[in-house]
Amino acid sequence: MASSLTFLGAAGEVTGSCYLFDIGKVKFLVDCGMFQGGRDGQRKNRRFRFDAREIAFVLLSHAHIDHSGLLPRLAAQGFQGPVYATAATAELLAVMLPDSAHLQEKEASWERSEPLYTVARARACLGQLRMVEYGVPFQPDPAVRCVFRDAGHILGSAIIEMFLKEGKVVFSGDLGQPGRPIVEGPTLVAEADVLLVESTYGDRNHKSLVQTLDEFAFALNDTLASKRGNVVIPSFAVGRTQEILYYIAELRGQGRIPPADVYVDSPMASAATRITRRYAKLPDLERLRFTDSLEDSMRINSVRSGAIIISASGMCEGGRIRHHLRYNISRDALLGWIGQFRRAPRQTYVVHGEPLAAESLKNSVIDGYGWRAAVPSAGERAVL
Numbered sequence: 095m096a097s098s099l100t101f102l103g104a105a106g107e108v109t110g111s112c113y114l115f116d117i118g119k120v121k122f123l124v125d126c127g128m129f130q131g132g133r134d135g136q137r138k139n140r141r142f143r144f145d146a147r148e149i150a151f152v153l154l155s156h157a158h159i160d161h162s163g164l165l166p167r168l169a170a171q172g173f174q175g176p177v178y179a180t181a182a183t184a185e186l187l188a189v190m191l192p193d194s195a196h197l198q199e200k201e202a203s204w205e206r207s208e209p210l211y212t213v214a215r216a217r218a219c220l221g222q223l224r225m226v227e228y229g230v231p232f233q234p235d236p237a238v239r240c241v242f243r244d245a246g247h248i249l250g251s252a253i254i255e256m257f258l259k260e261g262k263v264v265f266s267g268d269l270g271q272p273g274r275p276i277v278e279g280p281t282l283v284a285e286a287d288v289l290l291v292e293s294t295y296g297d298r299n300h301k302s303l304v305q306t307l308d309e310f311a312f313a314l315n316d317t318l319a320s321k322r323g324n325v326v327i328p329s330f331a332v333g334r335t336q337e338i339l340y341y342i343a344e345l346r347g348q349g350r351i352p353p354a355d356v357y358v359d360s361p362m363a364s365a366a367t368r369i370t371r372r373y374a375k376l377p378d379l380e381r382l383r384f385t386d387s388l389e390d391s392m393r394i395n396s397v398r399s400g401a402i403i404i405s406a407s408g409m410c411e412g413g414r415i416r417h418h419l420r421y422n423i424s425r426d427a428l429l430g431w432i433g434q435f436r437r438a439p440r441q442t443y444v445v446h447g448e449p450l451a452a453e454s455l456k457n458s459v460i461d462g463y464g465w466r467a468a469v470p471s472a473g474e475r476a477v478l
């Protein structure tokens with residue numbers, strides 16, 4: 095039978111990233127993400143469309159739950175192979191998967207149902223992680239050679255290059271906007287026979303960074319100095335929180351905002367910030383406080399004014415809410431990344447985007463570059 099690729103998630107949507115490669119003797123997954131959003135998502139999370147015991151290994155692009163969140167369930171259903179990820183991704187998963195499991199257990203107890211997976215299961219599956227480095231080839235199977243490249247999206251995020259007998263397959267993962275702090279811009283890839291490219295913002299551009307920072311500085315000044323209140327910034331624990339800390343330090347260093355106590359109000363965001371500090375340079379911020387417990391968090395309620403509170407608790411933990419809000423690469427930068435391929439891939443699949451964004455990007459790739467491109471539907475199987 096011809097080798098194939100099945101689009102199990104993130105096809106016409108932005109969550110549940112999961113691709114099944116069946117290349118004859120071996121089956122493997124790229125990502126094993128959780129579907130997020132409503133009953134439909136919950137239903138899709140319960141049932142894999144393949145036998146977990148047949149999966150030889152998993153290649154993981156990054157730690158966000160919509161790319162990694164079903165790993166404990168995969169292991170619970172009999173997957174025993176290695177999961178390849180960068181060291182930073184592995185460290186983040188050690189915080190995020192048990193946190194996600196905790197949320198699953200809590201919800202299941204409310205609904206009197208079985209949790210998707212337990213904290214114990216999430217911890218156990220961390221033992222299957224195998225660390226790989228950017229740019230260093232490795233061979234999870236005699237028929238598969240891989241290289242991870244920096245995707246510039248969050249700490250540890252990777253573009254995955256796979257060399258198979260059918261040719262070179264490149265999975266972009268989530269790409270980061272070039273020119274952001276903490277992470278490098280996405281690595282340029284020159285060649286692919288088959289390309290899977292994300293399209294979260296396939297139809298939109300972002301405001302300029304200068305404009306965004308000006309607005310941020312204005313809002314901080316207005317609330318802290320003029321109105322004498324606290325600024326509460328809802329944020330995602332991993333990636334976004336660290337970026338906000340970076341910009342607060344920068345604005346403070348430039349004297350553009352008054353001195354203020356800064357609270358990271360979420361145990362997960364606190365843990366993720368500590369991990370980030372080990373891998374990347376975060377500027378020092380005086381009067382920075384972390385909350386590691388519910389009690390710490392309660393104490394913030396008594397602060398009446400003059401504080402900046404980055405709140406990643408509740409809604410953002412366990413990844414119930416999509417992290418994508420203006421976080422992935424913009425349309426123009428994405429077309430720039432695609433435009434540096436030296437030759438057209440045999441086939442391009444536009445994935446990981448709502449239908450309008452994915453269609454828009456697909457049309458630009460066809461019209462602008464003359465490539466063959468398609469938006470696969472969920473469950474679609476393509477011959478490699």
Ligand SMILES: [Zn+2]
Nearest residue numbers: 156158247268
């Ligand atoms: Zn992501």
